[in-house]
Amino acid sequence: MILPRFHFLEKFLDVYYIRQIIAFTEWLKRHSLEHENIFIDLPRQERSINSGFLSFIFCAPGGLAVALKKKDRQDAYAWCMIFRSAEYEIWENKEKYTDRATPLRFGLSDDEKEFALGYARCTLSEYLKTGKLSTASANNVPDIFLETANVDVALWVRGALRGSRIVESLPLIAAIHEAAIRSCRDERFKPIAAEELDTATIEIAVLSDLQLPLLDREVRANTIAPEKGYLLFAQGKRGWFLPATLNRVTFKDLNDFLRLIEKKAGVQKVLLPTLSLRIFDVDNFIESSRIPRMALALRGPIIRHDISSDDATQTLDHIATRGADFLCRMQEADGNIPPIINPLTGRKDQIDWIRLALTAWALALIGKVDKNHRYVEAARKVFTYIVSNLYGHPFITEKKRCSAFIYAYRLANELGETGEAARMHTEILDLFPKIPYGHIFYSQVALHLLESCVGDAVVLAKAEELSNAVLRKYEHRIKSGDNLELVQFPELIPLLRIIGNLHADQGMIRKSEEISQWYVSQQLYDGSFPSAIGSRFSYVRGSGKIFEVLCLEPEKNKVCIGRIVGWLSEMQYDENNTYFVEESIRKEIIGGFRHDYMNQAVWIDAVGHVLIGVARLKGVQKAV
Known part of the structure; x- marks a missing residue:
């Protein structure tokens, strides 16, 4: 009991x-x-x-x-x-x-990782040709490979997992040998054929034997550490969870994850004390997609990118180009861009008017800064589609319609469609007074009023009223210690600065600066921003929105921006980190961003926020 x-x-x-x-x-x-x-x-x-x-x-x-x-x-x-x-x-x-020699817990060097992957491939090649179970043997084996280890070898073929087996308490070289053979004959999957080995990608995970129980508050936080391994002990049974699982299954939180691991262990969560769940470090790495194959270090389920501050600008250019190309590939003949695609199934959602308008505006911005006619024309096709459908649609809510028009107004101005921009502005003025308070909505309306009604004292007063309402909510949430979601308030930074400059109000300008500094202080060690105060969960749409705002002051936020670039690069799909995606779907999603470590889905507005930030860094988009 x-x-x-x-x-x-x-x-x-x-x-x-x-x-x-x-x-x-x-x-x-x-x-x-x-x-x-x-x-x-x-x-x-x-x-x-x-x-x-x-x-x-x-x-x-x-x-x-x-x-x-x-x-x-x-x-x-x-x-x-x-x-x-x-x-x-x-x-x-x-x-x-x-x-x-340093112990295995200090990690393998790049050369040692390449040796491990090469040895696993040679082991598989010999076994698949002969069918004979040999013992581990190799020439010039580094001393560290003689240390006892727990190892998992996973095999991916054309985007499908075809085997994954853990071998415990053997010398590292022997553990790799045995795990590789067990994986290619994992009874849960189709056996690997000899002719498939050339197209296979090998992933190796060295599992630390320093396994520590979770704190009770870590369990209550209900978040997963995606770079860790988990081991569940209960009633004489065990269930392993390794980061590679995050490329096969989508989780919402720790409870969702525990339901899977309980199923693997064959026990019920309600019967388990916290002591039964332990966490440990994983040194995992995978082969590159191109020959000669190189070892690529993983951070949980994604490939790690170590980017220096000197490379940040070039990396951002690369990120923006890939992102814009992704949006153009996703665009349908009528101009619509599906808002979400699931890399595991290829399924696409059909329409999201707000995200569509925001993303098209971002495409127009980056198209102008890069002088890329293709991006501008893609944005224009979206503009035509929005104009044809948004005005007279009978079932779009007033809030969604108004929010979509705010972004479409900015898109119209970027495309030089001033007449249509004026029409959209009239719609916004008619709609927003009917809509109740919302942090993001009021901020966006206030920014729109400041942008569109320069010199109009009445409209300026309304913009200030909306801004102050959002500011009061922000200050209350900070003081009360409520679970503030970071995505709700970044627009306050440009709002208060613009109002402060209009009135030469240093208090407002200082308040904008304080909020900006507060956001920078929330940045996590990997460069991303948490979804909420105290949370360890981050996602690209949220971090991208904060990045977009901080890019309005690139010099002041240079260090912060440099830190997030590496994380954005890791979260963007490319030829290497889509090894778990079927080839037909892989071509579509390259350039899109993984939503978060636990959710592989690609959302177009994640790309949109990043493109707006890059355009601002390049000096095209000034503070609204």
């Missing part, structure tokens, strides 16, 4: 990280490291376990430098992170290994 969990006990265990520290010390014992000096520097506790040479630091996120300072040290360069979560980090001192 499993005893019920008591919240006060869970809170006590969380406050002092008791289960995590116990699991870590047990791991040390398994590696004969139980006498090593560990410094624990966490909220509400600061203590050492054992004495002597400082080997490990268990600290808060980003807390290594602070912990070292408490030990009168400044040698952060001498430490390697062996575990990271949103709640804590574990670091190991590399100086212990100056005269011997």
Whole structure:
């Protein structure tokens, strides 16, 4: 019988990280490291376990430098992170290994990853030709491949997973050998034929044996760490979850994910204590699509891109071109661009007027800045389609119609269609007073009024009234500690700055600056922005919208913009990171953005927000 969990006990265990520290010390014992000096520097506790040479630091996120300072040290360069979560980090001192090989938990080098993939391919080639089960053998095997490891080898053929098997507690070289053979004969999938190997893509995941229980508040946060592996223990059964799963199944949150892992383990979640679920690091990598095959490091389910600040501008140009090309390919003969495509099925949604108008405006902007006639003409086709259908449509709600007209008005002006822009402006003035308050809606209306009615004191007063209403809501949400969604308020930054400049009101300008700085402070370590305060979940549409606004002041936000470029590059589909997509669908989605780590779908407005930001960086689109 499993005893019920008591919240006060869970809170006590969380406050002092008791289960995590116990699991870590047990791991040390398994590696004969139980006498090593560990410094624990966490909220509400600061203590050492054992004495002597400082080997490990268990600290808060980003807390290594602070912990070292408490030990009168400044040698952060001498430490390697062996575990990271949103709640804590574990670091190991590399100086212990100056005269011997570093352990596998420090990660494989690029050359070692290529050796691993090459060895797996040779193993598969020999087995598929002969059908004989041989033992692992290779020449010039690096020492690190003799260390005991847990390994998964997954095989992808033309976008379909054709095998994935985990082998535990063998030397790394032997684990790769056995996992590769087991995967090509995984009974859950069609067997791999010898002639299919040339078109197969091999993925290897080295699974850390440092497995730590989740904090109760991590479970309550209901989010998945997509770069981690999860292992569920219950009633003598186990269920594994590796990041590659996120390229086959779509999850909404941790509860949704647990339903799958429970099914794999054959148990029910209601019977499980949190202690049964453990999390661990995964060093996963995959072959490139082109020959000679290179090892590409993965961050969870996506390929990692390490981009320097010097390369950010060139990378953004590449991102924008691919994104605009994607939109042009998606466009239908009548001018419509389907708002969403699912890479796993190829299914497309039919119409979304607001996203269509926004995305067409973005295409027109980037078309003008790049002097690309194709992009401008694609935007014009959308414009014609909107004009033909939006005015007289009997069932589009007033709010959707008004919001679509706001973006269509901007599109009309970019295309030089001033007469149609005036007509749309009249529609907006008629519609918006009938529509109740909404953070984003009021912000967009206020921006429209400031843009379209220069010199009109009455309209300016209305724009200020709407802006102040949104500002009050923002300030209330910040002060109250409510779960503020970041996507709801970024327009306040240009709104308050424009109003402040019109009235020479330094207070308004400072408020705009404060909100801008607050948004920058929310940026996550990977460069993205969380969906809400305190959340670890981010998605491209939300981060792209914030990026779009921050690009209005590129010099001030240069560092922040540079950080998000790498993340956007990783989230954009290309020839390599579509290895899990069927070839016919792959050609369509290249250039689109993956919605988030757990959702593979492509939304056109994600591309739209990024294109607007890039156009602003290039100086075409000034502050509205």
